[in-house]
Amino acid sequence: MSAKEQGQVASEAGLSKQRVVVEAVRLADREGVDGLSMRRLAGALGAGAMSLYHYVANKDELLDAMIDVVFAEIELPPEEADWQSAMRWEAASTRQALARHPWAIGLMESRTSPGPANLRHREAVTACLRRAGFSVVMATHANWLINSYVYGYALQAATLPFDTADELADMTEDVYLPQLPPDEFPYLNESAAALIAAGYDPAEEFIFGLDLVLAALEPLRASA
Amino acid sequence: MSAKEQGQVASEAGLSKQRVVVEAVRLADREGVDGLSMRRLAGALGAGAMSLYHYVANKDELLDAMIDVVFAEIELPPEEADWQSAMRWEAASTRQALARHPWAIGLMESRTSPGPANLRHREAVTACLRRAGFSVVMATHANWLINSYVYGYALQAATLPFDTADELADMTEDVYLPQLPPDEFPYLNESAAALIAAGYDPAEEFIFGLDLVLAALEPLRASA
DNA sequence: TCGTACACTGTACGTCGTACGCTGTACGAT
């Protein structure tokens, strides 16, 4: 078992856990998690359904592995940058990964044990915060706050069908405003109308909140 | 159709959309969303599986209705309190509801249109912020930030198997630390050990981050 | 007394995850 580690080598044509999981991620991106079945996945790999069970114990383990693929896509905070820039970079990368794979958000609830990429990621973030002068307890607070913001933002963004100011304006006129009669929802109605009038751009919302969060964390730091 | 509105009256023994959805929530709380099937739900209601389709178009609509039941459990921000207290109250109530029904978090991604309770809730929060002196745009920022934090916190909390300092200490000793060798995960290892040594209480984490968020929002307010 | 409406259900179809047992091939030992 020289070159044949836990992770397998997948040489050439044959299957491998890698290939199975990566194709599962592709399928979920294209069709959603509900469209991901062992048979369809096997079909996409040109294999029989039961062949997959040589690389994955069951579907639950496959889903766990898929989540870890998503975490592996997230870039680690760069070590040379100051802590705010590093965390901003990392948070933006996380948000992008979760936007590419929105099903991952829904999957995270229900699976409890973090995969290796997830752990590597947490280690790097904790390292960044500790080196920046946060105590263990304060680094924990910062971790919770930043992760909560990023995951929660991704969750909300996943439920919204627009990404740009134009798409928002179209949706607001066509579907939101008609559902928000001013007598029942005066404030929401006002907001919807005022936001598109002001040219509100949802693409900038993430960084706005993130900067507030990072600035709020700065005082918790015992600067070396 | 005098007393027979959209919502039905459910008098006495018969079924009703109310009864179906509420029992579905109970079942999901007890067995998880994956354990919720139309047949099992019907069984719990003492009915045949197909009877449910008189009150719910399909399972997707049932899931939408279940989410709205969760939103209906969230208390609205009290009008008489100052905005920070009001939002703190509302956020705490949201977190509790999502802790009672963790499956709701996973369901939110994938369902795009908010139910009536969700809308009522957003209206009340927006009203609270606007009355406190936030402009439309700033109230939108505040809404995104607070919701992101609360949903993200609930999502993370749902994946963790402990709620108290004692449970955390047990888990850390028995399963976390053994999985965090100090040469591979020096910072996580240090943190895990230091947190239990310091008697870190996860139950206080939520309010800590929330207060930081609320304080960070205060300057965005044009105080009347 | 009848007709109609409607709450309710049984059966059946296609799909799902996966247990089980069968193939074939690759390869070290003889």
Next chain:
DNA sequence: ATCGTACAGCGTACGACGTACAGTGTACGA
């Protein structure tokens, strides 16, 4: 050259799923 073993891959089958469809029964106005 022959065999044994190991293992990648697959076909079939089972129970559970969502739900289309075609019924039932009962309540009630005419």
